[in-house]
Amino acid sequence: MILMEDIIRDGNPTLRKYAEKVAFPLNDENRQLAADMMEYLEVSQDPEQAEKYQLRAGVGLAAPQVDVSLQMAAVLVPSAVEPEDPDDQASIAEAAKTARDNPIFKEVIINPVIVSQSVQQAALTEGEGCLSVDDEHPGYVPHADRITLRYQDLDGNEHKIRLKDYPAIVCQHEIDHLHGVLFYDHINQAEPFDAEDGTLLIG
Numbered sequence: 419m420i421l422m423e424d425i426i427r428d429g430n431p432t433l434r435k436y437a438e439k440v441a442f443p444l445n446d447e448n449r450q451l452a453a454d455m456m457e458y459l460e461v462s463q464d465p466e467q468a469e470k471y472q473l474r475a476g477v478g479l480a481a482p483q484v485d486v487s488l489q490m491a492a493v494l495v496p497s498a499v500e501p502e503d504p505d506d507q508a509s510i511a512e513a514a515k516t517a518r519d520n521p522i523f524k525e526v527i528i529n530p531v532i533v534s535q536s537v538q539q540a541a542l543t544e545g546e547g548c549l550s551v552d553d554e555h556p557g558y559v560p561h562a563d564r565i566t567l568r569y570q571d572l573d574g575n576e577h578k579i580r581l582k583d584y585p586a587i588v589c590q591h592e593i594d595h596l597h598g599v600l601f602y603d604h605i606n607q608a609e610p611f612d613a614e615d616g617t618l619l620i621g
């Protein structure tokens with residue numbers, strides 16, 4: 419099971435490497451890694467389990483973050499399910515479970531390539547964080563709002579999908595990790611919350 423101690427932090431050179439392509443069929447080690455990365459996301463999105471294992475919540479995790487320089491990332495983007503009663507813990511936990519059980523996008527993307535992307539940009543209203551970056555880096559992180567993504571799944575099957583808004587942003591954050599790019603590389607240091615004209619603010 420992946421724990422926070424297994425996640426390497428900014429300053430570790432692995433985070434700045436361009437990761438190697440993954441060979442198919444996956445060997446046992448890489449198949450286990452894929453399962454462990456997805457399990458991390460699932461556990462981290464369950465408030466009780468996240469507390470128990472002291473995990474920072476995540477909707478994505480890239481292999482370089484556990485010091486494996488391979489082009490593989492797990493993505494688990496839950497649907498936005500609002501709790502019936504936002505002040506009631508049980509209701510919050512139930513909503514999170516419903517969200518987890520009906521993800522917008524759940525996939526281990528291997529050897530991903532963004533084959534085309536919109537000129538239109540999008541950024542998360544809250545800015546971004548990263549499990550591998552302990553410092554806060556406030557500011558909009560501009561990404562393409564829409565992407566066409568080609569990747570292989572665990573069995574090596576090729577997929578070509580179109581994503582927009584939230585799942586597109588998550589995948590771009592993860593694919594950046596495979597190229598040695600960290601989210602704050604994209605922030606306009608002079609004016610962190612000055613998004614280019616027409617940038618969609620998501621969430």
Ligand SMILES: Cc1nc(NNC(=O)[C@H](CC2CCCC2)CN(O)CO)c(F)c(N2CCN3CCOC[C@@H]3C2)n1
Pocket residue numbers: 462463464465474475476477478479480483496514517542545546547548549550587588591592595
């Ligand atoms: C947006 C968000 N980022 C969270 N963390 N950061 C991450 O995932 C990093 C990757 C994301 C940062 C911005 C885009 C991709 C991890 N990264 O470093 C991997 O490269 C969250 F945890 C989170 N959510 C919303 C959904 N909620 C469901 C219930 O459980 C809690 C969970 C919290 N949303």
Ligand code: NI
Pocket residue numbers: 547548549550591595
């Ligand atoms: Ni990250």
